[in-house]
Amino acid sequence: MRPLRSLTEDPLTYTDTFEVEDSGIEQHSQPQLRVMKVLKWIDDPKMVELLERESIILQTIDHPGVPKSYKDDYFTVKINNNGLTMHCLVMQRFEGENLAHWIKTYEKISQNTALNWLSQLVNILDLVHRNEYFHRDIKPDNIIHQPDGKIALVDFGGAREISRTFLAKLSTNGGTSTGTSMGYEITAVRSAYYSPLEQIHGQAVPQSDFYALGRTFVHLVTGISLNKIKSDEKTGKLLWRDKALHIDKLLADLIDDLIAPFPGQRPQNTQIILQRLQRLPLQSKIQRITRSKTFRISGIVVSLSLGFLVFLKIILPGIANGFVSEGEKLEIANDFPRAQNIFNFARMIHPPARFSISKFYLEQASRHINNLQLAKKYYELAIKYNERDVGAYNSLAIVCRQMREVNCAINSYQKILQFKADWEGYYRLGSFYDDEGKEELAQKQYEIAIKLNKNAVVAINNLSRLKNLEKDYEQAAKLALEGLSKTKEPKTQATLYKNLGWARLMQKNYSEAEKYLEKAIDLDNERIDAVCLLSQAQEALDKIEETKLWWEVCMIAKSNIPEVYIWRQQLVDKFINNFKSPR
Template sequence: MSYCINPLCTQRHNLDNIENCLACGNPLLINKRFRLLHPLRSLDKDPYTYTDIFEVEDVGIVEDEDDSTESYPHPQRKVMKILKWIDEPKLVELLRRESILLQILDHPGIPKSNRGDYFALRLNDNRLELHCLVMQKFEGEDLGKWIKSYGKIPQSLAIDWLSQLMDILDLVHRSGVFHRDIKPNNIIFQPNGKLALIDFGGARDITRTYLAKVSTSGGTSTGLGSGHDITIVRTACFSPLEQINGQAVPQSDFYALGRTFVNLVTGIPLIQIKSDEKTGRLLWRNKAPHIDKSLADFIDDLMAPFPGQRPQNTQVILQRLKSLSLQSKSNRLIKSKKFLFSVLVTLIALGVFGGFQVFFPIMANKLVVEGKKAEIANDSQTAQNYFNQAIEYNSQLKLSVSQFYLEQAARHFNDFKLAKKYYELALKYNDKDINAYNSLAVVCWQLGEVACALNNYQQILKLKPNDWEGYYRLGSFYDQEGKEDLAQEQYKIAIRINKKAVPALNDLSRLRNLKEDYTQASALALEGLRLTEDPKLQAALYKNLGWAKFMQNQYNEAETYLQKASDLDSKRIDAVCLLAQVQEALGKIEDARLSWEICMLARTTQQDVFQWRQELLDRLTNNSKISQ
């Protein structure tokens, strides 16, 4: 069965073997590529339902300007969202923004969408234009359906699911947006046990401009307040008061997340759970007696009535979740007096009957365990005393202690001072760990401690003087510091040691572009492409090659190479920024506009992007002054 895309069609379902709808005559193969298999929501005539959502079959046939085609080995199942009514331009803008976000956000729990997956389609009679967005389809069922089938979830699963969703939400918020519509129906439980967050149609930028609008908005039903246009997205029982009033903030997502988990751990619809008349908080705990107080307190904190009372960012929540995981019932059993007494009795028995040669290794391991507990409790001096005693009994435990500190450093990597402390302690117990030196150098650089970073890169070269990667790391450090000549010197040494050092070839190519040596930049990029099959490295090399061709006014070649770079690695925002400039030069204004929007919105640390953004802003400012 194939469905007609026309929302006004009187008979939308058709047989598979026909090309055009029997009722209205519109093509059933949409954009020469997509076939609508079945609706994922009711095809009702409700005038307030602005979108149809279908599962579609993507046959993958794409025609370009040269009439060349390519197709997938097998048709792929995807999801298509179709905006039916476009009288309100804001709805079109939301769908376009969703398309951009799904191209930018790179996470296995977020649906992927490619640049060609957003398009406008005019029906045969020219009366109606539809805007369509195609995205990845996740197998599984949403948690709204899941909870009806299986009932409330246990505490261990609640912590696991919370951690998964916060990992997704952390990326979303760090990318400069927030979701605004978290609820069980927008979370998919996949067959592999992983969760996915869908429906980014209401997502909003986290910008000072938006937050300024929120602070002054009256939040009317149309989203207009104090002269500002803010589109309201809300779901009964899950949206906080500030969002209902058109003043959503990032912490509004946390409220919706807390409410979602009340639904999951109680198995009861939220509308059936009473609220405290004085505080407005849900009275849910007696309906989930299997949830410990610490987790219940955490969920209540997420749902605090006012945004300022909730956790202020995703990192705070992730840290609390780690603590909650440590307080699981199994860990509490291990920490119980009964368990510790049994361990002590065992150790004494081994000491008496097995002699001290048996007793010492066990005591050493016990001291390491105590040291880890002390460090987690932020008592570093006591921890090191335990570790040093343990090593006296068993010197081989040095590596175990070093590994523990490396894990602590990774866990606290966003707190650079704390991470630095842990990396230094890891190296105290294992001073041959090249990866630890490299990580410590990165942390030192983040802290602005240039001498510390340089010293650690040099330590790596002392340990492995003929290792090209060591010279490449040092070159990258100089590159980040803006010392381009020193960086080139290190990259060249890396290439002399290993002619297949593709990362060094790539970065040297980039620096030659900056030096306006486009011929050498092209040669280095082509050599790198000959040597690697790694998609991300290929993307970087194609970007450098496209950059060089652009600066040599070879626009068609530049467009081809930059498009390849973007297709291979969606995070190569620098390639998109360059592509925007090439498309402008070619007169492809609409394509350039979309590329510029991605360039300006995407979260990135790529140095060149900031320069190109500023150049665009300067150009727009100058044009504005001229027009005035």
């Protein structure tokens, strides 16, 4: 019917968007006005993957605030005789206007509106995150205010699976340094002023959505563009509160927590945010009452009763927070014994103060991450005050691995499993054992991970590799085929084809081995382990010229994979033996 945005070339967008009339939708008896995205970069497989993923997400997430799309809504059209294909995705169209337009018309929003909209959006994100996705592009342009006051979140083109990205973050160099880390490529989706630093660097996590959400609400409650709001030169904190004096301190505190610079400083999941939002109206009411003239001049009995309540609910926490602040100053000044005494006293008079202390130590660890010994100390202190913080245990495990402190890393991973026994925890522990050369222990952890999640492709792949190493080639091939049936991600497929080709090579099925190893290299030309294996397969097939080429690549290409070193040594031994043999 019409384009929904300018069709001029914009390097930051990979789709054009149109309003269309869909007369063939089975779910409605009448033709429907809907939205169609058309991929502009038709020759880019990564962009095709993003559009396909958006289609799957919109079919998966069933929420009135998320556009609905059905299986047949993703389709392709041949546009000429040169084999070019146009990729299209049709989805539900929401009536109303996006908040970028809304704010220009109505200016900044009230406290009540902010609470209402924030609650709606966090409830949408709660379902998105529980479906193991995160959005990665929350901003006013992608939030629709409908005529009935309901809020919708649109444009899931940048969304990604939580588990895949989280595992990619654990890879030390973004590649396959040991053959156990999958080295997923992480597409960096960026929107100016709304994307956190870790997302700009291509390392988005679920908490990145909270940062974008918080920055969106700074814009909404101030009515001012983010590029016009200054930041504190020392802390980097956005200085917005004086431009939104109608917003209560408690809501402002929540927004500031959402836009904290480091993911570990933000609320760790949507449920924590929802709980805080539910408590906000009552807490704000108590705060207003205690500051009112009526409260100050009320009767002695009422004053004493309310005073005791306020002391327990407000004043005592305030006193504890004061001690926490004093302890933080002493810690920064390296007066460690006094800081610990004050922190312990704050926790004694108000136990929840321990969460603030733990958060402080997490911040210190992030700031000193280049000093591994100091970072380790701060992570251990953060855990001391919040013993159930899974994120702190995981960070401590990573630091201990870098320091080669094996027992520390193992204890940290086991603590994670004690509090959250999910497949990712078992995979992480298996990956650690794998890196340490403890293959039997690694296999057990991978097997548990797969039992808990049959679609844990990273665990399936790593177990397939270990089966090859222990010469159980039949099982290695079976696992690789199982993994290939569960993923379309090219680099993941490359590792699985490598393991499958490896198994077929050892089973002396050289033609199949050659086919699978060539597929691995086509999908990921940095898989040097596949190159070394391919040279062996082609030697067995008596393809001498091809063999020499792949031998050379295997010998000189950069790789830290343990098997590559073994195969290189075998090649060197072969050359030496051939040289010594009589001619």
